[in-house]
Amino acid sequence: MDTPSNTTSLEQLKDAYEEARGKHLKLNMSRGKPAPSQLDLSSALLGAMDSYMTADGTDARNYGILDGIPECRQLFADLLGLNPDRMIIGGNSSLSLMFDIVAALCLFGTGGNRPWQHYRYAGTPVKFLCPSPGYDRHFRICEELGIEMIPIPLNEEGPDMDLVTTLVRQDPLIKGIWCVPLHSNPGGVCYSSRVVEELASMETAARDFRIFWDNAYGIHHIYEEVALKNILDACEKHGHPERTYYFFSTSKITFPGAGVALIASGPGNIKELKGHMSAQIISYDKLNQLRHVRHFKTPENIRAHMAMLADELRPKFDLVLSKLEMGLKGTGFASWSRPKGGYFISLDTRPGCARRTVALAKEAGVVLTDAGATYPYGKDEKDSNIRIAPSYPTLEELDAAMDIFILCIKIAALETNNSK
Template sequence: MTSLRALSKEKLTDLQSALWNEYRQEQAKGLHLNMSRGKPAPDQLDLSMDLLRLPDSCILEDGTDARNYGILQGIPECRKLFGNLLGIPADQIIMGGNASLNLMFDTMAFLFLFGTGGNRPWADYRTVGRTVRFLCPVPGYDRHFRICEKLGIEMIPVRLLEDGPDMNQVKELVKNDEQIKGIWCVPLHSNPQGVCYSDAVVEELASMETAADDFRIFWDNAYGIHHIYEEVPLKDILTACEKAGHPNRCYYFFSTSKITFPGAGVSLIAASPDNIKELLGHMSAQTISHDKLNQLRHVQFFGTPEKILIHMQKLADLLRPKFDIVLQKLEEGIGQDSSIASWSRPKGGYFISLNVSDGCAKRTVELAGQAGVTLTAAGASYPYGKDPDDSNIRIAPSYPSEEELAQAMDILILCIKIAYLEKLLGNQPK
């Protein structure tokens, strides 16, 4: 495919006119296609319907009735199941409700209210006119950024490279600024790029020098077993932190939101024994326990880590054709002309990261919306919703049917080209 940059202005104008005619034909179809969030499709959810027929018995192995009060840390059977799956000791796990996001927010709020390890509460910084700061690898997860915004945390973007955050940048920042209290990490199949952290990056995060004694890694391993094309190993961050002499540095989060039911799954936080004790002390004033019956349902439904992985293979088989459609459509519609767009080719996870030409993302999303394709807002993958290049768009292939996804991608590619031609010809709408 000839690069559009090589065409004369006359040919570009003719092409723009032809694309607009095609665009109006798509608009006339009145489509309503939504790729704005990574929601499991109905056929994915159908794989877990037997959860609704459980539990067979409400009595735990130690004779406790799961229908009653108690067991703040979560039932032992559930902690053991997911501990064996993730390679984490069961006594270093707290089971939560359906959303790990809830655990992340609460953990951050606890740090603001109470501090950790004898250090001052993070909220105290406000009383002396200072701000807590957090490192945010970009592109990243918009809901992480929303937590920071809600709590008044200043976000500092850091580059996300092919093997994880730019550790030269990270290490330089954290060793000199005591107000930098942590970093967000999605270490496997990151949202949205699909980046997988290397062993070297995990070791550097665990061992690096930080000005803040209470520096914390928020390790959101949301896609830790969501392998679609290739299984990717991940070094154990909790063990790495312990070996590096920083056993309390990391909070590890996981959930079944995209494994069973997003609205009725289970979540967990894992951490050092000291951190677990501290967290349980705070939680004891907040709740008696999370939903133990749902924890028991998940235990009885899966039984073993091996059966969880078999379930994940079934989910991957449903997702893989959709990722194939997106990647094939991009290849056929744009090809190797990286001046128009480039994209990630993830090995798993839930998203594909699309980079259009600088200054064209918002316009592309606007055009797609007006043609019936709803996308995640441009800039959502950056703190404060501000993509400095206005180039990144997150594609979420999971929810639409394969037919709908193919239609949506045709429209998206059309909009990418129109926005790019407007840039080349200097006739972008003001």
């Protein structure tokens, strides 16, 4: 479908929209799912292993080793610059680890401090800072556990640190902050070394303030490799070794439903977490851990695998960005991010147009992430942010979807103009 020009009237745009809707397309771009071609790159993982014994002689088919087999901890420690002795390898989902840890803090507290639920029952729930636009599933954890969320503007270097440092210094009920520090979801923001240092060193009114450092896209470079300062090292240097919980997973590296996730933190936190986990599980899937170690062997092999994944994703990001340039540049109808890596592109329509755009696209067969989902409580005060997830569709499908999406942005913008 040819995208109507930037001077096309609203009536002509709606005619083109009806034509598109008549094609009864079914294109889903609502989540950042790896495409089958990406998953195929990890097919060798599914081959049978000729031995199930770990390096220390443990039979991976049996019970034991709560914190994960040593060679798996070492592999990811070497890849990410972490301490293998301050790490727990979990199941396939880092999100599960995040939920379990926040829930444990609510139930038991940490470091001898009161459980966070105490404040909720007293009528003054604890609060989290939420750099926005951000990851909707982080916000869902807070909603589920009754934690109040405070949106924080996300700038080119990371969260607005003037606001963050002021708030955490003044309010002891602010207990945490969500961070996706590299190629953030959805804007592709990469935290600067200055921001990392400030997060690690800032004064907080809450003794049990915690940074939830979700480094989901830490090695997902598409156009340019970006270095990230080590938050755990920075926290230890500034005398806050327990401040950060660091998360990572292979969900978008190998298989989302059968990957490996990890949590790294200070020694006190790891000891606490192992205590809680020992009541919940005897051991995570050591066979899967061993399978990943045998498949990748070295951090260099993981990086080579990521280069192949980048080659799969780059044409899709190129297509989306070129379509946006051709269809919307100079209109004033939208602006968008140009990420160096990650999985998403963040687009801002004119205020008041995002929900209408997403609804129009859905009617025409293109399903996008709900407008507002990238903000706490689903409330984008400007009603402008939309997350674009290009990974799953084929290039042909993505080309058709972007034509419809751009058409919907224009219709929503012109409708808004006419209503004024």
